[in-house]
Amino acid sequence: MAWVALAAVVVVTLAIVAWPRGGKPSAAQRVQSVSSELRCPDCESQSIAQSSTETARAARADIRTRVAAGQSDAEIRQAYIDKFGPSILLKPESGGLGILVWGLPAAALVLGAGGLVLALRRWRREPHLRPTEADRELVQRARPR
């Protein structure tokens, strides 16, 4: 019973956290999210959101302008791909070859978990060895007095 109360508390708390908050993301939030998925052009792996280079700052200003002009996230990303090539994205696209990098880990995890479950079931089904009377007598006879 204590578990039920616990589960209730946990579920309610998580629901409060995960409940989709009303309204669209603000402009600032959109700028933050788009720029954190685009690589800063003159950095190795930092995003436009993280970097302090002049180009990164210019890019943030540019993204702000685009968001204010009503462009969608996908449009902004495409504009940057057009200028800098697909390596400007920090998150691989989900289509095409991207299936490999997004899907394989999930597939591997599912396969592994499935294998574990199967193994557990097989072990369960195997007969438990239980000592018989003959076994017990054998042991009795063998024990030192």
Added chain:
Amino acid sequence: MKYRARWIALAAGLVVTVFAVVLATQVGTDPRADANKSHLLGQNAPALDLPTLDGGRVGSSDLAGKVVILNFWNSWCIPCQEEHSALADFYGRHAGDPGFAMVGIVRDDTDGAIRRYVAAERVPYPVALDPGARASLEFGTRGQPETYAISPDGVITGTRFGPSSVANLEQLLAAARGQR
């Protein structure tokens, strides 16, 4: 399965072999090769409107109808310093041609350092500043020096990332002229 470990090991071996082949094919390549090719090749050059060092402005209207060489540079990058004499040389050869224009656009540097460099090295061609790094972004630059060649009808016909020699620059120029 009887020889389960064997089969799993062989499957793993297959995956590792494929992986090793992929790695082997990539060993000689340069991961930065992407940066050597601009993605704006063949497209219209973005519009320009920048202040120059001597207080004026330079824009797309000034450059229309001419073959344009744009060089993104700054005073502290060593390859930029290396190519400086080639750039000056190249400019000297073509400065008299009214159908030719060349602008050095500053990328990621301070005003003071640029002015000092231009004065000390006597840079002969016009130098434009890029406040807010808008031109740098619009042209898809990833660093410096980067050189762009634009044909008279405003199409980017050639790009070069890294220091250029006079021969490189002449090639860019020829390609840009060939568009006519």
Added chain:
Amino acid sequence: MKATLGVLALALGASGALLGVGTFAVGLARHDDRLLRVGRRYVFVVLAAAVLAAAVMEWALITHDFSLQYVADNNARATPLLFTITGLWAALEGSILLWTLVLGGYLAFTAHKFRNRATDPLVAWALLVGLVVALFFFVLTLGPANPFKTLATAPADGRGPNPLLQNHPLMAFHPPMLYLGYVGFTIPFSFAIASLVTGRFGEGWLAETRRATLVAWGFLTIGIILGAWWSYEVLGWGGYWAWDPVENASLLPWLTATAFIHSVIVQERRGMLRVWNLSLVIATFCLTILGTFLTRSGILNSVHSFTQSAIGPTLLVFLGIVAATGIGLIAWRGDRLRTPGRIDSPVSRESAFLANNLLFAALAFVVLLGTVYPLIAEALQNKQLSVGEPYFNRMTTPLGIALLFLMAVAPALPWRQTSRAVLRDRLIVSAWAGALAMVIAVALGARELAQVLAFGLGAFAVAGIARQYVIGVRGRRRATGEARPIALVRMVRGNARLYGGLVVHVGVVIIAVAIASSSAYSTKREVRLATGQSATVRGYTLTYTGSHTHRSGQKNTVSADVRIRSGGDDLGTYAPAISTFPNASEGIGTPSVRTGLREDVYLTLVSSPNQQGRVIIGVAVNPMVLWLWVGGGVMALGTAVALSPSLRRRTRRVEEPVPVAPPPPVPERVPV
């Protein structure tokens, strides 16, 4: 002269390794004990040679002998002494030299430890494999990565180390710790191969090398934490982990080694998972070589780009041979290893360890795939792609949360099987602690799912660990009547591995909570200030009071003084800076961090004073970053505790008895 001496030392090492391999091989083939004993000696020859070569290199560095190309490239007259000494590992050739030195040390220690079993074929094979690895690295130093190459004319002054490598004393610790970790995994690997070859699968090798693995793991953990610290405090880009290929290369063997540390317990207890454990050990070693390959071959873009060189193909070939040998041996012998062991119940500690391994394997797979995906895309489609933080965070966060859950639950799970009653008694209090923590976090305003889960599960885990300690001490005191502190110490020493491991888990929880906080709640802004101007960020008032320029040796540093105030308290003046070196193309930023218990104020100088005297200061407020380092320290402490020698006790360890379910009538649970 030094170059000749150095090359001679390396040649000595290579020939020592070669002769050792030969002696062991012949001795093993002919079952000749005398040869096996002789073979052992070559291990010490290898160590001596590596020590000599390293000493010669240090000597050359300290005396600024620029006739050696390595010294000319990585040292200058003006380089401070500390960075001259650390120049040994500043670039590829020296790093390989360091690798041979550490490997020689580990091999010598192993040879010494098993000196009474010198004629045991298992030990002989292990040393043979270790010597083969040493031979490979010595051959590297004699060929593609020769640190003692000379220049025809010695320049008057050297180039000096890369400016990034002379910024901070941490340079003295981060690479050696990493190498002590990486190279350490050679020992369990050697024993794993030896075990497969000799067909001896008893627990002997496992127990002997368990400590070596834990030592290597401990060093690797410290090395990774130091790297994160360096990234944050020294590099100044504002974060501690960039999912850079080189960082990932250090994480991969750590993940498989952690999986091994856990699953080896199942092997000890139940005799199961032998093949899996052998595979993990072999995989860990392969990953260290793969990591070195990815770092040094220039095959991937990285911020560690100064480390690229031409030894890629050689490393790849070696990696191929190692992997082929390991896989081949398992294919050959693996099926004989399989035991008829079984797991009785999905709710048991064994199952939890299996789940742990599954998750760590998945994590390793994700990190590996993300790191090499650009290579795959290039090979298949000739497209250049990047994989960065958004991918890795998205994929690893759920796995991390699942691992936190396991960490909370598993230590309380009994072996073999359990009943609901036992589970309830053991877990309910800790679970409520976790739920409470979640409620408090949400009440205080936390709204990110992953973060709230991290807080809750972390509290759950720590409460469970506290419970283990308390119950353990209580039980001991009931039996022996000792005072609490004595009971605690004796209890820990009675089962150092368990209690040390629990301390490590506490460290992991601290790190998880710190990561969750700092990734969700950091604020970052850039402010442009004139002298005397202030700006306010998250309750901190920052006043720019002026800038200074400072020349020291080759370094020209511009720093900006910023006074931080919070709610009336003056928190001090901090000075982020930009340094320029004559040979480097751009300025190296040095952040200035005000470390606080709750949050850091992280200042960077984005651009030095312009003509109007204005500066741009980058300000970030990062919560809980201090606890990352504290958590790392706790992990190191826990590892040390786990490694401390256990008291050998005559009496059997008293464990909580587990009633077998479902027997009617339900037996009284025996209180502990």
